[in-house]
Amino acid sequence: MGAKGTIEHATLACHRCGRETRHELAYAGRLLVVTTCLTCGTSIERDVRRRYLQDLRQRMLSKPGRMARRLRRHPVGFTGSLPRTAARKPWRLLDEVRLVWSAAADARRRHSDDGGRDR
Amino acid sequence: MISAVAERRTRRGSAGRSRRVPPAAGVVLASGAGTRVGAEMNKVYLPLAGRRLVSWSLDAFARVPDIGVLLLVTRPQDKDLVDWVLDREVDAPVEVVYGGETRQESELRALRWLSSRIDEGSVDTVLIHDAARPLVSPALIAGVLHEAREHGGAIPALPAGDLVAVDEAGALTGAEPASIVRAQTPQGFRAGPLLEVYERAARDDFVGTDTASVMERFSELPVRWVRGEQQNFKITYPHDLVVAEQVLAAADYRT
Numbered sequence: 419m420g421a422k423g424t425i426e427h428a429t430l431a432c433h434r435c436g437r438e439t440r441h442e443l444a445y446a447g448r449l450l451v452v453t454t455c456l457t458c459g460t461s462i463e464r465d466v467r468r469r470y471l472q473d474l475r476q477r478m479l480s481k482p483g484r485m486a487r488r489l490r491r492h493p494v495g496f497t498g499s500l501p502r503t504a505a506r507k508p509w510r511l512l513d514e515v516r517l518v519w520s521a522a523a524d525a526r527r528r529h530s531d532d533g534g535r536d537r
Numbered sequence: 538m539i540s541a542v543a544e545r546r547t548r549r550g551s552a553g554r555s556r557r558v559p560p561a562a563g564v565v566l567a568s569g570a571g572t573r574v575g576a577e578m579n580k581v582y583l584p585l586a587g588r589r590l591v592s593w594s595l596d597a598f599a600r601v602p603d604i605g606v607l608l609l610v611t612r613p614q615d616k617d618l619v620d621w622v623l624d625r626e627v628d629a630p631v632e633v634v635y636g637g638e639t640r641q642e643s644e645l646r647a648l649r650w651l652s653s654r655i656d657e658g659s660v661d662t663v664l665i666h667d668a669a670r671p672l673v674s675p676a677l678i679a680g681v682l683h684e685a686r687e688h689g690g691a692i693p694a695l696p697a698g699d700l701v702a703v704d705e706a707g708a709l710t711g712a713e714p715a716s717i718v719r720a721q722t723p724q725g726f727r728a729g730p731l732l733e734v735y736e737r738a739a740r741d742d743f744v745g746t747d748t749a750s751v752m753e754r755f756s757e758l759p760v761r762w763v764r765g766e767q768q769n770f771k772i773t774y775p776h777d778l779v780v781a782e783q784v785l786a787a788a789d790y791r792t
Contacts, residue, residue: 424584426578426583426584427578428578428579428580428582428583429578429579429580430580430772430773430774430775431773431774432774432775433774441775443583443775443778445584447587448584448586448587448782449782450584450585450778450779450782453775453776453778453779455775462775462776462779464779469786488625491624
């Protein structure tokens with residue numbers, strides 16, 4: 419199974435198709451990692467490894483505050499969902515890491531292919 | 538007639554503020570983008586730097602002290618997403634109105650929702666903003682509001698120095714297009730004339746390209762332009778999301 423991170427779909431304009439098409443966007447935490455036009459397959463992969471690690475640290479530091487805020491607003495719902503969310507968290511993080519490293523490899527490969535053509 | 542409305546009150550209220558002038562209303566349009574193409578997900582609800590796109594605009598408006606009423610115009614099918622965004626990401630009180638098939642119809646519904654407050658003078662100016670421009674700053678919103686109150690109408694825009702004039706055959710004419718600017722949002726107008734003009738446009742079946750074009754067609758109210766912001770661009774291509782994310786990260790996630 420390939421790394422996916424958090425997947426969203428939306429209609430955005432595609433340079434290659436020249437019109438608005440359905441796109442798939444893969445996120446790791448706060449970072450957009452891969453975008454793909456589902457009509458023509460054009461994709462953008464980003465190498466965000468360093469920024470991902472910085473972002474992960476910030477997210478971990480702000481997590482207690484965010485949890486406290488949710489607990490204040492929805493004590494019952496939050497407490498009820500906590501065991502399931504906590505159990506899933508390591509797997510979600512692992513999935514994010516795999517997505518970030520796999521996109522970085524694709525971005526490097528694409529960059530070196532483009533460089534080869536330029537030379 | 539507004540098909541359905543919901544009002545949400547959260548922690549930060551505007552009650553208790555003493556004001557010399559009535560508050561202005563900020564209208565954030567989030568109903569148009571996907572409707573035209575029948576899309577399954579409206580791009581204004583995409584994540585951007587840890588929050589949904591639309592919540593960046595709502596937050597910017599909420600940080601302008603003179604904005605006393607904040608409206609989100611959305612699609613009925615986005616209701617669950619809207620509830621989630623307002624609950625998790627927006628602290629300010631936001632009133633939710635369902636939009637129409639077109640941008641102009643959505644604006645009209647928002648204005649009708651505000652009409653009693655406009656008539657009684659408790660809303661003096663309305664600023665209409667496209668939620669697909671998430672990096673609008675509170676300073677720009679305040680600037681547009683100030684100019685709209687001063688002159689009647691105001692739009693933010695950037696000089697378009699990269700345009701060239703062509704003739705009908707498509708050949709360059711060499712003439713420089715004079716005084717052309719690229720319009721942005723929010724576009725602000727005195728509330729009374731704005732409501733009147735939108736009702737008239739609806740009666741005459743006139744459809745403009747943006748708020749200012751409808752005002753120009755039916756009103757003599759002067760519309761001034763204020764200098765827009767480079768970062769207040771519209772999310773159109775996937776790459777725009779990457780740029781917006783980097784702008785926000787560089788600004789420590791503040792607009």
